[in-house]
Amino acid sequence: MTTDQNSDPGASATAGLPTSSSVTGEPDLAEADFARDTGATSLGDYVRDWWARVRGGEVGALPAILGLAVLGLIFSFASDRFLSVNNLANLVQQAGITVFIAMGLVFVLLLGEIDLSAGTASGVCAAVMGLTLVNNGDLEKALGRPTFIVVLLFLAAAAVAAGFSRLWYAVGIIVIGGVMMAFKIGTTNQIVAIFLAVACGVAIGSVTGFLVARIGIPSFVVTLALFLGWQGVLLQFIGNGAAIPTSQFNIINAISNGNVPPLWGWVLYIVFVGGYIAFTVTRTLRRQAQRLSAEPLTLVLVRGAVLAVVGAIAVALLNQNRSPNPNFPIEGMPYVLPLMIALMVFWTFVLSRVRFGRYVYAVGGNAEATRRAGVDLSRIRLACFAICSCMAAVGGIAQASRLGSIPSDAGGGNTLLYAVAAAVIGGTSLFGGRGHARDAVIGGFVIAMIPNGLGLLPSLPASANFIITALVLLLAASVDALSRRRAAAAGR
């Protein structure tokens, strides 16, 4: 009565006894059971699976891309200037800042946390860069000795906080930045100044992460406090109503305002699009050959082709001369575009191909399970906050470049809220565990497109801008919430 239990409802008659505890041998009979994994998946199966996933709450990037396309169509019908070459370049530059900050926020949102201070932190980081350059590499002169010492002590504390969690990359960046700042090593160089800003971002994030992960203060409160705090720090750095001019620094100015030479634009196009197609196609073929779960080749090729066409149109348009003065041609894609794509590729790699990224998703999905699996949760949390503020610094630099100066309220106002909205519109969940680096790019373009498109319609009042952005965000958030509910319902 106790031992005869082979009544597995799902078992086929061929079930045989299990191969004993060793599981390394490839069992032959059971191959047929994971039908969707082995062998080639037909497109129809894939679409059915995809639909099942959507109903289970995994909507992916499609709604956001569709939203972007719909908005683009509406605006191009409403105003013939929308698709003009000039406006497209403008759109890319406008999207840049939001995209960079949102890309960092994705990491924090994946954990189910929030960083409200990313906007003002971006201003502080940019100010460190600007002040250093304006004062010929001497930040001490700019800030005065007491403030300068406080900054250095803050960097040291941040390095200790990161070291406490064995985040050696962060420690390295902060220490190198701090030493260069303290001893004024090469700080007149613009690249070094940019690095200092990024190092400040990593330091700020390490401290935020320490307060959240080690001390255990809710991230909402920590970053709300820091949101106010960094505003004060920025005011102290720059002075009320003042601004640091940055347009005279050619490299920094070029980030948003400079353009890639047209030929190099095509080279970058081939590198990114060709690389993407080569990577996805070889991956699919390899996985199919190894009889692992793979996407249908047709789908991969279609996706690659769409990307190639859209990319080619964008590059071709951006390479046209958009200067009203024929003697001074302005042509080529703004540098922010390849920078955006490169960072997206990098962070996508981090999220999907190494352990750290896997743990970021795991913490957002079920922190307790991740802890039991032996993962140091506070280390992952601290790293995500460091990445968030580091990307905020990049956003701050792009903002400084675009404005040509760093005002004393840089990164304040709606900067952070737009970045959060961008991540959410792109498909990142505020509940944690779901999101991609690409969400920041897609969402950032949606967020930039609304004021851009509405600005071309003089008949609409300024209030429409906010209201329409609000509605788009609400729509995106309800897609997220509804898919969550579907997922919960499908799970039982």
Place this chain on the structure above:
Amino acid sequence: MSESPLLEMTGINKSFGPVHVLHDVDFSVHPGEVTALVGDNGAGKTTLVKCVVGIYPIDSGEIRFDGKPVTVHRPRDAAALGIEVVYQDLALCDNLDIVQNMFLGRELQQRGGLLDESEMERRARSTLASLSVRTVKSVRQVVSSLSGGQRQTVAIAKSVLWNSKVVLLDEPTAALGVAQTEQVLALVRRLADAGLGVVLISHNMNDVLKVSDRIATLYLGRLAAEVMAKDVTQAQVVELITSGRSGDIGLKPAEAAATTI
């Protein structure tokens, strides 16, 4: 079935301050058998499990694994020996797929630190196949899309992925429907048939009598009896749970029970 036990605990005592939770408990797990661990709420089942895997240090007593005395300080030590626990709340990440969950915290890496997805997927699939799990369409399915029984299956498969020798299952069928319970119990049986020592903690007497070979009853922190499942009736087990004794088996003539093993 007189193989020497895989895991043998003798004279285990554990107190939390003034509360003496485990009194001289002897408990053993044999390879190829399902040992049910039953007892009322507060009898000490969970404490015993947590002592096995090192979450709680024991006050006195000896733990032998494969005949050798061992000390387990952390769950990781237990995992290194080959002891795995499947907790009631499963510890799965809903947003990750089956492969990612099974390898969570122990991902295989290629040279250079990249995740070895191909090898992980292959091993996850062959583990599920070796457990004759047939209800999963793809090992790349996200866990949130699985049914309760499938989740339990994934959690159990995760515990046997690492050539573990002893698997402790905490209430694996508590939240499941009839068909899914059958499915999971069949899987529990197959684990034992594959040579593992399985400990099944359960409140459900039907389940216990259906799959287990041996039943260990805890009563107020003492081992009331360890009996072969085929020798007892459901009524006797219930009596052991509620009063610590049933006829001539149970607490008072405890030695009598021990000799039947």
